Amino acid sequence: MSDEILAANQAFYEAFAAEDSERMDALWARRAPVTCVHPGWPALVGRVRVMASFRAILENGAPPVRAQNPSVQELGEVAYVVCDERIGRGRLVATNVFVREDDEWRLVHHHAGQVADGERVVDEPEPDDSMPSPSDLN
Amino acid sequence: MSDEILAANQAFYEAFAAEDSERMDALWARRAPVTCVHPGWPALVGRVRVMASFRAILENGAPPVRAQNPSVQELGEVAYVVCDERIGRGRLVATNVFVREDDEWRLVHHHAGQVADGERVVDEPEPDDSMPSPSDLN
Numbered sequence: 001m002s003d004e005i006l007a008a009n010q011a012f013y014e015a016f017a018a019e020d021s022e023r024m025d026a027l028w029a030r031r032a033p034v035t036c037v038h039p040g041w042p043a044l045v046g047r048v049r050v051m052a053s054f055r056a057i058l059e060n061g062a063p064p065v066r067a068q069n070p071s072v073q074e075l076g077e078v079a080y081v082v083c084d085e086r087i088g089r090g091r092l093v094a095t096n097v098f099v100r101e102d103d104e105w106r107l108v109h110h111h112a113g114q115v116a117d118g119e120r121v122v123d124e125p126e127p128d129d130s131m132p133s134p135s136d137l138n
Numbered sequence: 139m140s141d142e143i144l145a146a147n148q149a150f151y152e153a154f155a156a157e158d159s160e161r162m163d164a165l166w167a168r169r170a171p172v173t174c175v176h177p178g179w180p181a182l183v184g185r186v187r188v189m190a191s192f193r194a195i196l197e198n199g200a201p202p203v204r205a206q207n208p209s210v211q212e213l214g215e216v217a218y219v220v221c222d223e224r225i226g227r228g229r230l231v232a233t234n235v236f237v238r239e240d241d242e243w244r245l246v247h248h249h250a251g252q253v254a255d256g257e258r259v260v261d262e263p264e265p266d267d268s269m270p271s272p273s274d275l276n
Binding site for chain 2: 032033035037039040041042043045069071073075076077078080082083084093095097099108109111112113114115116
């Protein structure tokens with residue numbers, strides 16, 4: 001399950017890299033409402049606005065974005081990934097929320113914002129880029 | 139249901155305003171792993187780190203944060219709220235993810251980042267600060 005969610009997360013960044021707005025559209029939920037927060041932007045609410053934003057970004061030459069250090073959290077029919085984004089020398093962090101629709105993990109929310117500096121901070125012991133198990137918690 | 143989620147979201151900002159780290163701790167999930175992205179910070183993964191970050195922030199005199207324009211999305215036992223945050227004259231946008239545990243909506247993820255400028259953009263017709271219904275979608 002976690003692999004499928006990571007693959008869905010990676011597909012998002014591949015559609016971005018391919019500057020392919022139709023492929024991007026296909027990755028987002030059809031029935032669940034969708035929302036998006038691009039870096040520095042106000043929140044976009046609703047599929048029409050979110051898809052228009054991706055078309056505008058992707059059709060105007062999107063900068064190459066690489067995703068790193070994904071942490072997956074599975075919550076039944078919902079999952080989210082927190083990952084770093086590298087854009088050139090810039091460093092951002094993203095939250096990508098997915099919902100299970102038609103046997104596929106589809107995006108319902110993307111929120112990305114800049115990181116001032118520093119590395120990811122993870123509870124000890126380091127959970128190998130995955131979420132800590134409940135037994136790690138207090 | 140939506141009211142309960144909005145109340146849980148509001149409780150988060152009230153614990154922040156009260157600079158009460160114990161109250162903050164009580165609002166976060168016990169069993170589901172938790173994650174957090176403070177504005178400009180790298181991702182924090184795991185309850186120990188996330189709670190330590192809130193203690194550090196709240197015990198050092200947190201700036202007053204007001205939440206505005208919450209949009210709730212319900213996804214079964216998971217829900218998330220996208221809302222604006224006002225800190226003095228600063229404007230941020232936050233994603234707060236909640237999970238149902240022990241008949242309570244508890245936080246599993248908070249991600250906040252600055253907005254460069256502008257107002258929230260919402261699909262027409264404006265859905266009164268709520269999410270659009272599936273029938274609004276393409």
